Amino acid sequence: MQRTRHWILRRLSHLDLILLALVLLLLGISVAVVASASGQSPARISGHLVNVGLALSLMIVMANIPPHLLSKVGPVLYVAGVVLLVAVAVFGEIRNGSRRWLNLGVMAFQPSELLKLAVPLMLAWYFQRNESGLRGKHFLIGGALLAVPFVLILRQPDLGTALMIGASGFYLLFFAGLPWKIILGGGVLAGASLPVLWGFLHDYQRERVLTLLDPASDPLGAGYHIIQSTIAIGSGGLFGKGWSQGTQSQLDFIPERTTDFVFAVFGEEFGYVGTILLVALYLSIVARGLVIAARAPTLFGRLMAATLSLNLFTYVFVNMGMVSGILPVVGVPLPLMSYGGTALVTLLLGMGILMSVATHRQLNKT
Structure with missing residues (x-):
């Protein structure tokens, strides 16, 4: 009983009390x-x-999972999520004109939800790994890692989820040190492309x-x-x-x-x-x-x-x-x-x- 109580207290000690409240x-x-x-x-x-x-x-x-272990999960979760998005595009169940779900028999699963955590985990792992020498190419690769699930979710179509995942990727790139000239240039380009995007x-x-x-x-x-x-x-x-x-x-x-x-x-x-x-x-x-x-x-x-x-x-x-x-x-x-x-x-x-x-x-x- 004492050991069980000690184990439970150790698990609960990793809860931030302010955030939990x-x-x-x-x-x-x-x-x-x-x-x-x-x-x-x-x-x-x-x-x-x-x-x-x-x-x-x-x-x-x-x-209760230490961050250094969480970082190792990022690439695996990201690859699994992208594979599942491809599976949705090929075998997915269509509801209300959108192909977003995989029917697992006992339940229907929406893989795009997995990417809400997988994308930031993957990008954070990547930038942590290259922390000592971050250069422009790393942000290009990070943008590509974000673009793959973004495009796959966008074509389901699921604009809301795609934009949320795109926002999370942008936040992470920003905090990783994305140069302001790229941010401002991207903003101008996005604004100028709105008439074109409207057609899509x-x-x-x-x-x-x-x-x-x-x-x-x-x-x-x-x-x-x-x-x-x-x-x-x-x-x-x-x-x-x-x-x-x-x-x-x-x-x-x-x-x-x-x-x-x-x-x-x-x-x-x-x-x-x-x-x-x-x-x-x-x-x-x-x-x-x-x-x-x-x-x-x-x-x-x-x-x-x-x-x-x-x-x-x-x-x-x-x-x-x-x-x-x-x-x-x-x-x-x-x-x-x-x-x-x-x-x-x-x-x-x-x-x-x-x-x-x-x-x-x-x-x-x-």
Whole structure:
């Protein structure tokens, strides 16, 4: 019994208590909001609790893996992820016009979720390995490593996931020392190529952009999501209507209200004050992650911690922007809030990596 207790305490000692408290608080809010958004459906609530429990368990496991071992997993995970993306392109299951899933018989798996961690792990491993003599060619190779999964996911098509993975790759290249002239030059080139890129978008993607500019042009079709979510957020007022008292959510006006549009439910029920507190909670997690990055003794740890922190910020910004009508609808869930097992597991694995970097600092130094 004593040995078991000692083993458990050792495992828990690798949890960053500040980050853990913030994550648990957010997950508690998530359970309450999903319960309200689902009409207090027992199946939905129990499913969400199972997902939370599984994801937290995997986070603890990840937190106990030292960063130098995590770095060795990067290349293997990256190659496996790219192979699975190729398999999706050849054998993948088509749903709603997109080929994104592999049917494994007992379950359908979306390999692009794996790349959300595999890409930064691979790039951080690569730059750590070449830390002593980083030159321009290393950033070109890093860009190529990012481009392969980005293109494969983009052609599924899955613009939202591709952009998120592209953002994480850019953050890592930036923190690795990508020269400003390349960043500025790339920004100018990207802006100039927008008219050309418009021609490569699928019809539904163009429709989402045009709907953002004028949702009222198709209020019962393409504009329905944005119109209903903005009505819900606006009707919440200063303090909200109260838990499970939102009319837009309880009367089923908000689409995907437990997943991509859960923020609209939260905004209606807890109002402007609740929304500000939620944003502050997310920013606290991001700030804690950046503190961990600043204290990390290795390049791998600094790159992973900083990238994962800004990834979380990007997901929050895109989802809230999408739901509030200032960004196109791209199907990005609200981190640690939306219902869904795969995304929750991926995000908490990322939190586990942050904790590993934070609590294995002395081991890394030696």
